Amino acid sequence: MSLSVLIAQIEAQVSAAAFVRQALTILLLTVYGYVLISALCSAWSFRRRVLFSYPAGLSAFVLTVFLLVICKIPYHTATVVIADLAALLLVLAVIFLTRYEKDVRRFATLWDCKPIEAIIAIVLIDSAILLSCSGILRVALSNDSMFNYTFYPDMIVHYGGLRSNFNTFLTDVGPGSAMIGTLPYLFGFREIFGLQHMLNLDFLAIFGVALYEKCGMEKKRVKVLLSVLGVLLLSCSTPYLLISKWILANDYFAVFMFLCVYLADFGSESGIGEEERTDAIRLLCLFLAVLSLLRIEGGVYVVLFVIAASVRKIGRKQLAFGMLLPAMFLQILYAFRIFVTMDIIAPYRFLTEEKVILMLIGMAAALVYLLVIRDRFFIGMQKYFGPWIIVGLVAINLFLCVKEPAAYLENMNAFVQNILHEGGWGIFPATVAVLYLLSLNKAFRFHFWDLMAFAYFFYALAVSFMREGGLQTGPGDSGNRVLLQAVPLLLFAALIHVVQAISGGKTEEQKK
């Protein structure tokens, strides 16, 4: 018997159905996301709603099924479908009951767009889905891809939920990513590559639109050209290709982190009204909750994010009750589920009870800052809060360095080696440096994207230290992969500077 013949026979029996099912699953998630986003962001244009549909659908799925497994509701296709539909109906009911009539009226215009726009959207989405699921886009698979993000989700579906024997899977794999990984086993296909590729294609489109909005030039054609070049630069860079093709949680985290920063910054461009901005904050709340679940240390990033996002014009209630508390609630639920209702004894665990407590203390401190201190005390200091955040993160790193110098320096050495030689960074650091050099002029300002990108860098150093055990050199080391997640942010921050320098150093907003 030849193995290739056997594989060919299996392929003949399952591949066509798997392809169709995966494509349909992505399409349904997109449609679901579109309806949800039309309810949450009714002031947004049709185009913007379409652009964010897939990540919104994916997010709603992750949150809903996360609650299913936490509440020990049997995790099967039927319960998942019912729960997702119920969640959507609940969101619609809440919005219809609590919001102004005009919002309801706007939601009624769900399909109200120019026919040509609708046709283009359908063609583009379907093409992206077909390309994503075709399998012709290459992927990288490693041990973690096959077990943490394939076998573990398969077992969640098989056993209808979490069980203590999942053990280190529970403490090392972000529950959100595991939930995404269950989609193939819920809906009858075999692999998760298409889901990730679709997110990447959608993300590249969002990256282009975001860059377009930052270009201060008069001519549309120039703005489109620069946006396309920006997208091409990102999609050709080695670290982005590495992270986007590798079937792990890092790509999802990088994409959702970018989307969160984009939404927090939303409204700094011309032509964007207050209502659209409010809609963006709603979506941001959803995405940030999902981000907190995508990797096991996601809750720590949420602390950094809300503190850093507080420099933007986002209300303290939105930051505290819309973003921080839900993430905190999700972390408590998960920790309770795995540490209180289960016995997990393993030789090594990333997430421990102590780390959860530390994370919750950090979240509580951020909550106190937002509700008590922000805009009330230390007002002068808060005017320069961005640089203070960087100073704070440097101080945390210095503290870690002083506390355990040998281990910290070992990690730092691994980071440097990875960025310079072995971590798959290619010429990306030089690319970013060139862009920053090009943008240096009198109008150069440290902006929100810089803050988020550089703060993330110091955050990654500190979080990787929490892993215990020295970081390794090589692209696959988790410390390196955590750092790679910042690539879209870093490039975007640099690109904004350079396009604004060319357009006279001012954004549209500043020109006004």
Add this chain to the structure above:
Amino acid sequence: MKQLLKWKKEYGLVLLIGVLLVLILANAAFSYRDLTRLVPMTTTVNQLPYQIGYPEEGAYPGAILPLMVSGKTVYTKDDIQHFEFDMSDPEAPWEHALNSIYYGLNSRNLLSAMDAKVIADDSLNDLQISEEVTGKCVDLGFSNDTYRYSHAVNDIPEEYGNYFHYYYIYTANGAPMHIYLGASDPLSLTPDGEEELYAIWQKKEQGCGEDLYIFDREFYEKEVAP
């Protein structure tokens, strides 16, 4: 300086586009050169996580096995060895118990978790797969990692199973394990193939662990059955 600023103002956009193009090309060239060196890449047109090149690398046989056994009746040996583990002394020599604790348990549970209907048949207990038979089988690859993570499908209390698996995979006691396929007709191992299969685990001659053999009925009766 003034001239430079004027020049920048006049040609800044062209300069930027030029620089971006150069950076794009340079990044693309580096990615083309480095990407597959950094991490193996594969296309997935067959819609399976399992790729045809894996046996050469010896990787991930567990990624295709579910498609061969899911929904089918699988006859296995009935000689699983499992005993309660004494956790009171963490320094105890775990390796002395490895053979016993390991044997058959994970194979059976993995098959069950792959939605096979496992029927333990004690008449198969004495079966020994010869090297000659192994030579007629297809090697699906190393299964050590598959077994390492099989703690997820066990029902061992106290979770010492996880400790065991880490220990097992990281010590020299764990010999390379394989999953072998023996079939008279490749179609019989496909999802639409034969409804009844045989899964025979066999201890490694040296070190710890076991190989797993999956046979269709005709191959089993012709080559393996006593």
